[in-house]
Amino acid sequence: MNAPLLSITNVCKSFGAVVALENVSLHVGPGEFFALLGPSGCGKTTLMRCIAGFEAPDIGAITLNGADLSGVPPFRRPVNMMFQSYALFPHLDVFENIAFGLRRQGEARDAIAARVDELLAMTQLSNFGRRRIDELSGGQKQRVALARSLAPRPKMLLLDEPLGALDRKLREETQFQLKEIQRLTQTSFVIVTHDQDEALALADRIAVMRGGRVEQVAGPMEIYDHPATRFVAGFVGETNFIEGRIERHVARNPGAALIAAFGRIPCEPGDLPDGAQATLSVRPERIGVTREGEGISGVVENFVFRGETTLLRVRVAENVVLRAAAGHGARHAIGDAVKLSFPSDAGALLGGGEIG
Numbered sequence: 001m002n003a004p005l006l007s008i009t010n011v012c013k014s015f016g017a018v019v020a021l022e023n024v025s026l027h028v029g030p031g032e033f034f035a036l037l038g039p040s041g042c043g044k045t046t047l048m049r050c051i052a053g054f055e056a057p058d059i060g061a062i063t064l065n066g067a068d069l070s071g072v073p074p075f076r077r078p079v080n081m082m083f084q085s086y087a088l089f090p091h092l093d094v095f096e097n098i099a100f101g102l103r104r105q106g107e108a109r110d111a112i113a114a115r116v117d118e119l120l121a122m123t124q125l126s127n128f129g130r131r132r133i134d135e136l137s138g139g140q141k142q143r144v145a146l147a148r149s150l151a152p153r154p155k156m157l158l159l160d161e162p163l164g165a166l167d168r169k170l171r172e173e174t175q176f177q178l179k180e181i182q183r184l185t186q187t188s189f190v191i192v193t194h195d196q197d198e199a200l201a202l203a204d205r206i207a208v209m210r211g212g213r214v215e216q217v218a219g220p221m222e223i224y225d226h227p228a229t230r231f232v233a234g235f236v237g238e239t240n241f242i243e244g245r246i247e248r249h250v251a252r253n254p255g256a257a258l259i260a261a262f263g264r265i266p267c268e269p270g271d272l273p274d275g276a277q278a279t280l281s282v283r284p285e286r287i288g289v290t291r292e293g294e295g296i297s298g299v300v301e302n303f304v305f306r307g308e309t310t311l312l313r314v315r316v317a318e319n320v321v322l323r324a325a326a327g328h329g330a331r332h333a334i335g336d337a338v339k340l341s342f343p344s345d346a347g348a349l350l351g352g353g354e355i356g
Helices: 044-052 094-104 109-122 138-150 168-185 196-202 220-225 230-235
Strands: 006-015 018-028 033-037 059-064 079-082 156-160 188-193 205-210 213-218 240-247 257-260 263-266 277-282 288-290 296-305 309-317 320-327 337-341 348-351
Touching (some): 033 044, 044 156, 079 138, 109 168, 168 196, 205 230, 230 240
Parallel strands (some): 033 205, 079 156
Antiparallel strands (some): 006 018, 006 059, 257 263, 296 309
16 A cells, blocks of 8 residues: 555544544555444444544544644545435525535635536536535435535545435445446545445455544455454354364374364364364355265254345254355255365365353
8 A cells, every 4th residue: 555645643532531533543545445344332423523623632642644634624635424314404405515516715706617527527416506405315415415525626525324215226326326436536435434345345445443442454355364353254244153173184184173062164264272162153145055975964944035145044953054046946955965065275264252
């Protein structure tokens, strides 16, 4: 990554006895789409408010383009924030909503008109300039709010759950639009969300947060395929947690494995020593399902049809049920005997003793 645009170093923030942020350090690059992902109460919104200037860290530093932001009020920061509620002005039309920040900056009339027209075209609202806000759909309001936030050309745009009010289909369509607008403007976007799919779809990198701390920072594929902790594995997407102990090379079974309640699973143990307790996280789509052949024996207990896949719940031991995603067209019934299999590199091996 190039020299960071935003640097957050050892930031802590408490509200009375409640610790909202604990020693958080992050960097966001120029033109990067960055996501703060986590459950309610994890500290992601507090961190965004610290960046925007609505909250001040108790300790730690936040710099933008190398300039320390401590003591700089929100309206003096080269940062804009788009709120979940959009906060549009109902008494102004679409054009004037977008132009609002430019007029406050004292821009010339022609420059304002040119910038608003540019943003209307970029957000596919060219014919909506004189529409009233109450005449717009939810998706159109979202795009007006985005255009208004981008109008003054901030160095960074902060988005607080920007798609939360949209239905699923519109939210998916808007994700493509949001990603394209970010690409065209090359503005750094920082989005706060609790929606794992949204973070995976939009972000170049994701910071997964929990209890005021950062659990992992990585690209979407790395977060999904190689979670650093049990919490990340369980929070981002669906997974199976298989408990067992590490067995290194032995004469009768060459190659390392995880010894689980239902058998021996070949794995790549990394630095974990022989006999160590460990957890293997395996995504349902990485588990193959057949009726015969080699694999882990199990019985289908239940299933859910999801269109492109069918999610099966398969009991493989008295106290162990695994979820596996069978491909489109697969036909399974409750009580079917099946075989489950996956390659040794299909899962992420986590040290034992974690609570997620």
